[in-house]
Amino acid sequence: MTDGSSLPPLRDVINTYGLRAEKSLGQNFLLDLNLTGRIARCAGSLEGETVLEIGPGPGGLTRAILAAGAKQLIAIEKDTRCLPALQDVSDAFDGRLTVINGDALELDEAELLGGQPAHIIANLPYNVATPLLIKWLNKRHLFKSMTLMFQKEVGDRITAAPRTKAYGRLSILSQWLCHTSRQFDISPKAFTPPPKVVSTVVTLVPRTEPAFPADQAILEKVVATAFGQRRKMLRASLKSLGGPTEDLLVEAGIKPTSRAEELSIEDFCTLARVYAKAQ
Structure with missing residues (x-):
């Protein structure tokens, strides 16, 4: 060679x-x-x-x-x-x-x-x-x-x-x-x-499988919405998703006053699953 x-x-x-x-x-x-x-x-x-x-x-x-x-x-x-x-x-x-x-x-x-x-x-x-x-x-x-x-x-x-x-x-x-x-x-x-x-x-x-379970399209939508107004609290930045935003966050175990950059990847995947279930 x-x-x-x-x-x-x-x-x-x-x-x-x-x-x-x-x-x-x-x-x-x-x-x-x-x-x-x-x-x-x-x-x-x-x-x-x-x-x-x-x-x-x-x-x-x-x-x-x-x-x-x-x-x-x-x-x-x-x-x-x-x-x-x-x-x-x-x-x-x-x-x-x-x-x-x-x-x-x-x-x-x-x-x-x-x-x-x-x-x-x-x-x-x-x-x-x-x-x-x-x-x-x-x-x-x-x-x-x-x-x-x-x-x-x-x-x-x-x-x-x-x-x-x-x-x-x-x-x-x-x-x-x-x-x-x-x-x-x-x-x-x-x-x-x-x-x-x-x-x-x-x-x-x-990875053989994604780090945490979530539908990719929904996860990307939730993440994009959250970071679209990254300085705002999630209860405000996620409003455009529709529905009772604060309820979704609470069900996912996330403080509504949190900001996007504070959430881990696992947090976002949990939120995506909760959001998917609510649709």
Whole structure:
């Protein structure tokens, strides 16, 4: 199995193929191979595994995933300028890399993976990171793990605990459906061009079952309503759900004077079940 040592430095690849990062595509290339290796390791052992990567760009993280022993790496790249550089990576790693020119938001992962559980590892374009995460949370049965780089603000929201400023809808959905862990931050200086924000790597491992029983659509509705006016007490912020709001809260064992950020995920699931029963 080749290790890609014959490949030129990433800066040379960028110059050779004229790969100037495009702001419209949310591109910030990570060239530090120590960091890309560290990201790949966050997913655990990749020996013999299938991995899905989104937005590989010139292939820095791609190289690290393949060097870590992935049996098959499927990379989705929207920018056609990057395809020749990625073909070089595929050639250097015995063809274990398959590159698909397409938009990850429109991707049918189930069809692509053909029932083979995979890891996702990606330095996500900031402008589509949250929609992609929500899409994958709803398809979590396809994945063994998701190791994803976000801007720090989004990483904070995914892993936030109750009673913190970052805690909200994304925290609850992510942690209800997955075990989440914050890995490490990456300085803007590590990227070309440097973004204006710090980045954070987060790993999400899908749960076999959600953390607590609740209907997902109802839970999302209750959470969205509660956080829609997060500074208000729940007896006021939940009024738009209709019905006797205070009675619902009391039945769920929640003080009507509580605010959304004070409730645990279990509290929200209990409230969702009570609300569903009242419909």
